[in-house]
Amino acid sequence: xxxxxxxxxxxxxxxxxxxxxxxxxxxxxxxxxxxxxxxxxxxxxxxxxxxxxxxxxxxxxxxxxxxxxxxxxxxxxxxxxxxxxxxxxxxxxxxxxxxxxxxxxxxxxxxxxxxxxxxxxxxxxxxxxxxxxxxxxxxxxxxxxxxxxxxxxxxxxxxxxxxxxxxxxxxxxxxxxxxxxxxxxxxxxxxxxxxxxxxxxxxxxxxxxxxxxxxxx
Amino acid sequence: xxxxxxxxxxxxxxxxxxxxxxxxxxxxxxxxxxxxxxxxxxxxxxxxxxxxxxxxxxxxxxxxxxxxxxxxxxxxxxxxxxxxxxxxxxxxxxxxxxxxxxxxxxxxxxxxxxxxxxxxxxxxxxxxxxxxxxxxxxxxxxxxxxxxxxxxxxxxxxxxxxxxxxxxxxxxxxxxxxxxxxxxxxxxxxxxxxxxxxxxxxxxxxxxxxxxxxxxx
DNA sequence: ATCACTAATGGACGATCGTCCATTAATTGT
DNA sequence: ACAATTAATGGACGATCGTCCATTAGTGAT
Numbered sequence: 001x002x003x004x005x006x007x008x009x010x011x012x013x014x015x016x017x018x019x020x021x022x023x024x025x026x027x028x029x030x031x032x033x034x035x036x037x038x039x040x041x042x043x044x045x046x047x048x049x050x051x052x053x054x055x056x057x058x059x060x061x062x063x064x065x066x067x068x069x070x071x072x073x074x075x076x077x078x079x080x081x082x083x084x085x086x087x088x089x090x091x092x093x094x095x096x097x098x099x100x101x102x103x104x105x106x107x108x109x110x111x112x113x114x115x116x117x118x119x120x121x122x123x124x125x126x127x128x129x130x131x132x133x134x135x136x137x138x139x140x141x142x143x144x145x146x147x148x149x150x151x152x153x154x155x156x157x158x159x160x161x162x163x164x165x166x167x168x169x170x171x172x173x174x175x176x177x178x179x180x181x182x183x184x185x186x187x188x189x190x191x192x193x194x195x196x197x198x199x200x201x202x203x204x205x206x207x208x209x210x211x212x213x214x215x216x217x
Numbered sequence: 218x219x220x221x222x223x224x225x226x227x228x229x230x231x232x233x234x235x236x237x238x239x240x241x242x243x244x245x246x247x248x249x250x251x252x253x254x255x256x257x258x259x260x261x262x263x264x265x266x267x268x269x270x271x272x273x274x275x276x277x278x279x280x281x282x283x284x285x286x287x288x289x290x291x292x293x294x295x296x297x298x299x300x301x302x303x304x305x306x307x308x309x310x311x312x313x314x315x316x317x318x319x320x321x322x323x324x325x326x327x328x329x330x331x332x333x334x335x336x337x338x339x340x341x342x343x344x345x346x347x348x349x350x351x352x353x354x355x356x357x358x359x360x361x362x363x364x365x366x367x368x369x370x371x372x373x374x375x376x377x378x379x380x381x382x383x384x385x386x387x388x389x390x391x392x393x394x395x396x397x398x399x400x401x402x403x404x405x406x407x408x409x410x411x412x413x414x415x416x417x418x419x420x421x422x423x424x425x426x427x428x429x430x431x432x433x434x
Numbered sequence: 435a436t437c438a439c440t441a442a443t444g445g446a447c448g449a450t451c452g453t454c455c456a457t458t459a460a461t462t463g464t
Numbered sequence: 465a466c467a468a469t470t471a472a473t474g475g476a477c478g479a480t481c482g483t484c485c486a487t488t489a490g491t492g493a494t
Contacts, residue, residue: 040346060482125346127405131257142406208426209429236459439491439493441490448481449482451479457473457474464467
C-alpha cells in the first residue's frame with residue numbers, strides 16, 4: 001500500500017504518461033476483449049492485441065507471463081464487470097417486493113448495458129473454448145453464487161405465501177437462469193429480430209405459471 | 218450415375234481399400250469434430266486433423282478447398298445429425314397426444330445420444346466462433362424450422378382445449394427451447410452434477426404452470 | 435546531476451500455421 | 465496390356481504464431 005493509493009481518484013490517475021504498468025495491463029485486457037468481439041477468438045493473436053492496444057510486443061509476456069494468462073485474466077475481469085453491473089442495477093431499496101427483485105434481475109440481464117453485441121460475442125467465445133481452457137471455464141458459468149442466492153431468496157419468499165410442491169423455489173431459480181441463458185443465445189443468433197421486451201414478457205409468463213397471481217403484466 | 222450406384226448397399230461399399238473419395242471426406246469430417254471435442258477449436262489445426270484421420274496433408278485442400286470449408290461442412294453435418302436423431306426419437310405414432318409429443322422432444326434433447334460430452338463441446342465451440350464465421354452461424358441456431366413447428370403444433374393443440382392469453386403457444390415454444398438451451402449450458406458447465414431426470418422435471422414444472430393439468434409428473 | 439531501478443521496446447527465435455503442387459499410385463476404359 | 469484418368473501423397477513455401485531477452489528510456493531517490 002503506497003501513499004498514492006490514499007489520494008483521491010482524480011490525483012491518483014496522474015502518471016498517465018510514459019510509465020504506468022497498471023494502465024498498460026488494463027489496456028491489454030480491454031484490447032483483448034475488443035479483439036475477441038470484433039474478429040473472433042480464433043483470430044485473436046498476440047499481434048492483433050498489441051496492435052489494438054498500441055503497445056509493444058513484449059508487454060504481454062512482461063505483464064501476464066503469456067497469452068494464455070492474459071486470456072484468463074480478461075475472462076475473469078469480463079465476468080466481474082458483468083456481476084458488478086448486475087449488482088448495480090438490482091440494488092433496490094430494502095422494501096422491494098420479492099417479485100420486483102426477480103424482475104430486476106431479469107430486466108438487468110436483458111438490458112442494453114449487459115446484453116449487447118460485444119458482451120454476447122465475448123461471452124459465447126469464452127464459453128466455446130472453456131472446455132479446453134480450465135482457467136477460463138471458471139468464469140463462463142451463469143451459476144454465480146450471489147446471483148443464484150438473490151433469486152433463490154426472492155422465490156423462497158414468494159413460496160411462503162402460497163402452497164407449493166417441494167423444491168419449487170429451487171426450480172424457479174434454475175429455470176429463470178436457464179431461460180435467460182436461452183435469451184442470450186437468441187440474441188447472439190438473431191440480433192435484429194430480438195426484442196428485449198418480448199423476452200421479459202415471455203419469462204414473466206413462465207413465472208406467473210409457477211406463481212399464480214405474480215409476474216402478470 | 219455409374220452401375221455401382223445400383224448395386225445393393227453391401228456391395229456398394231466395397232471399394233473401401235485405397236481409393237474412396239467419399240469415405241476420405243467423411244473421415245476428415247469425423248476427425249475434425251473429434252479433434253474439436255478433444256482439444257478445442259483453437260488448437261484444431263490442419264495437422265491435428267489429418268493426423269487423427271490418418272490421411273495425408275493435401276487431402277483437406279483437395280476435398281474441401283481449405284480448412285474453413287471443412288469446418289463449415291463439419292458444422293453442417295453435425296447439425297444435420299442432431300436433427301436426424303431428434304426426428305428418429307420423436308417419431309411417435311399418429312395418435313400420440315400433444316403432451317407426449319412435447320415430452321418426446323424434451324427427453325430426446327436431454328438424452329444421452331444427443332446431449333453428451335462430445336456433442337456439447339462441439340456445439341458450443343461452433344457457437345463461440347459463429348459470430349466471426351458466417352458460414353458456421355447458419356448451423357449454430359436452435360431455431361430449426363422443423364423442430365420449432367413440431368413444438369408449435371403440439372402447443373397449438375393444447376391451447377385449443379383451454380382458454381389462454383394470446384401468443385400462448387408461441388411463447389411456450391420459445392420458452393421450451395430456451396429452457397433446453399439453458400440445460401445444455403448447465404451440462405457443459407458441470408457434467409458431474411447434471412441430472413437429465415431433474416432437468417426434464419424442471420421443464421415440465423414450468424410447462425404445467427403454462428398449461429394447468431398437463432405435464433404433471 | 436547522477437545513480438539505481440524498473441517499465442517498456444522491438445527484433446530474433448524456432449515452431450507451427452494453412453496452402454499449394456509436382457509426383458506417385460490406383461483404378462477404369464479400351 | 466496399355467493408356468487415360470483421377471485419388472492420394474508429402475514436402476516446400478511464405479506467413480504468422482507465441483515466447484523471450486538484450487537494449488533503451490523514463491522515474492524517483494540521493
